[in-house]
Amino acid sequence: MPIEHIETLREGEDQKEKLKVVERSGVEPWGRDASLSVVGEPHTRVEGPEKVTGRARYAYDIRLPGQLYARVLRSPHPHARVRRVDSSAAEALEGVHAVLSMENAPDIRWYENSKLFDSTVRFVGEEVAAVAAENEEVALDALRLIEVEYEPLPFVTDMLAALEPHAPAVHEGGNRVGEPKLYERGDVATGLEEADVIVEGTFYTQTALHNCLEPHGCTASWDGDSLTLYESTQGVFEVREQVAEKLGLREDRVRVVKRYMGGGFGSKQIAWKQTVIAALLSQLTGQPVQLMLDREAENLAAGNRNPTHQRVRLGARSDGTLTAIELEATLGVGAYMVGGEASNVGGPYQRLYRCPNVRTRKTAAYINAGPSVAFRAPGYVEGAWALEQAMDELARRLDVDPVELRRKNYADWDQKKDRPYTSPESLRIAYDKVTEAFGWDGYRRLPADGAKRRGIGFAAHEWGGAGHAPGYAWVKLNSDGTADVVTGTQDIGTGTRTGLTQVAAETLGLPMAQITLHLGDTAQGPYSPVSAGSATQATLGPAVRAAAADAREQLLQAAALLLEVEDPETLDIRDGIIFIVGGREYGRSEVEVREVMGRMAPHMILGQGMRGPNPEDKSVRTFGAQCVEVEVDVETGEVTVLRVAASHDCGRVINPTMVNSQVLGGVTQGIGFALMEERILDDRLGFVLNPNLEHYKVPTVADVPPTTHNAVDRPDPEANPTGAKGIGEPPIIPTAPAIANAIYDATGVRIREAPLTQWRVLRALLEKGKSDTNNSMERERR
């Protein structure tokens, strides 16, 4: 690949010397008005037939000859020393092939400095032992036979309590994770002095559980000193690298395969303990081992969205101009930092609105609970919950339309990086489109009578989703004119296979059906990063386009010989036919791709492509906004979302069907976050009361209202050569605060604690009722 530039630099905490590489494909971006025939079309999912027939093989569905099944014994204590593990009875049980615990496991470091099976457990659900057996039933029987002697230790599960002096220490050295992270521009004190109005509030967001329907897990199988892992993961290369390091294996001897996965949402972007446990059990037994988590383990030990506590202050002039934004945030990260948390709760405060004086400070606390990990738009969902409600309060205080207040404080450049956006107009277009589609005409201020009150709410967001280098793709043109497109990325259900196939088809001039896209296998495809950060289409799309362009160039060279034209650039390809642009008077003017490739056989054409860098002088971001209407039953506290309108910017829309589905999914999870999803942890006992789908409520079909999406639909050619940006995470960000704002519109009650369950709404209504009564009595007394 053409390396344009290479230099040494030092980065990270260890200041390790690295090589900074800039690769460039030389592919010209598709212009805003480029005439494209496949890209932009609403193709159905290319893997649809596999998924509707049950043929799609997920990690959970792997069945290898002689495969064993593993289950994990987990700590019942939030904090304890493990004195002794006696697994002799379990080992003696018929059908049991191996047991692993701290008594016999190799010394592998896992989270921070703890071991794979540590002698101290720090949350309910932490791994204590694992059994491989003939089947799951026997494995479960064996777990019951393992005797463990624990010495319970003091624990703390509330993030604010954890930061108090003398709180039980989750780790030696205290419960604060590193130094607080401070961001500051201008001077907030001056900004607050300049303000005519100050809005203040303390907000809380809950611990939310990903609940991917397919749990984390894998099937491990050894062949000599080579290990294959069939893993439910968002990052096959990340898992390979981490497992190779932990087990001391060469990277080329570890193969990670993920064809299909049942949801990820951020929690599957790292290697977790169970993968290495399965590999060790397989090594011990000499047989393949499948270790999938059960639902309880999935909810205790495989990641969650960290809870936050946010103190927010906004200052504004009487005309609505923001003069100060301040955030003091505390996060509970669980018992360990696992990598991949990425919870940038201050993010929305730093960029979404124009403001010269901004200060955000974030303190993370260890607690005796399962570790947190990124969950769809980590940090931004939590940050927007507070910021967008505070903006709503400010609009109320100033008596202006909340959309107008946002327009008034429009940020058309990236204030954090101090550079222009590639799409400074996108948020404005989103405001226009969503308010028009919804019929937004300012708050309702409906008369407050009857039990059922309706209200409307608005919220905005900005997010990354630019994609990034590196990322590679190959295109192989076969002798029958078909093409294999090979990448090392993964489709986590977002439509990556379809979107990338469209980019390849567009560039090659081949019908979609002539192309097969390969992904999710470290042994077959070149490196691609983890599918996270709404980056996959924007990272791999340009790489696929570059590889296809490389193949196309070679193909046209060969076709030029057959068509007897000197300059291959006078040729074009459409629907598998290469033709002379403008035709010719005499002789042959077109040839099928199949014929060219057939004549070359057995030679093939191999195209290579990679993702070039993002622009250095501009900032690539995504934007959007949503309006919702709710109905609140003030007698029961029940909230019904009646409709949602959304408008999101993802640059060029590669496939409107996939984009709209991402928006529907984000809005659905946003409704869950707003109204029902909450891990309940008993702070006195230290365990989770609802690690299952019975008591942890996720939205059902009956909870999701009609939802429209009017995409901003503006290609962003400065972002990358396809002009497309991410859409996976953005739609979840504004839904919850828009619902909270709508509830305020309906009832006059501001609830800063998520989720807005029936009892929270009822309690808030009751408190408001009391204070309203007191106020009117007060007035009467006067």
Place this chain on the structure above:
Amino acid sequence: MHDTTVTLEVNGVEHSLTLDPRRTLLDALRHNLRLTGTKKVCEMGDCGACTVLVDGRAMYACLLLAVDCDGREIKTIEGLVRDGELDPVQQAFIEADALQCGFCTPGQIMSIHGLLNENPRPSEDEVVRAVSGNLCRCGAYRNIVKAGQRASELSSAS
């Protein structure tokens, strides 16, 4: 536990199985018969991913013991394709993009089949009720409802 013998009729084929009497229908399908299209998620009847048809009715396979299904007619997602052609519900799911990761999809499709067996022309509300016990974490619900209605149209047309 001592293994026991059971005869399951799955997708029109009889299978005589020897299994642990604790084994659920779901595990019998996924392990003994290698029919992994039916998915395992919650193992306690909360999510609907394991929905299959038992004597034509949509049921959660994780809440049925295999031994209790002796002699009953079971249909799974693998039994829907006829002569290599997708059936109308499967087609409708693809057309309406009623799936993302696809893990809940077999269960959703079997629930719609259960509905159409009883009620070939369901209303939107009836489709919603039929899949209200099938969780979709990706949030394809609105499209699943569309697919259910579209499937009813396609079925009556064919």
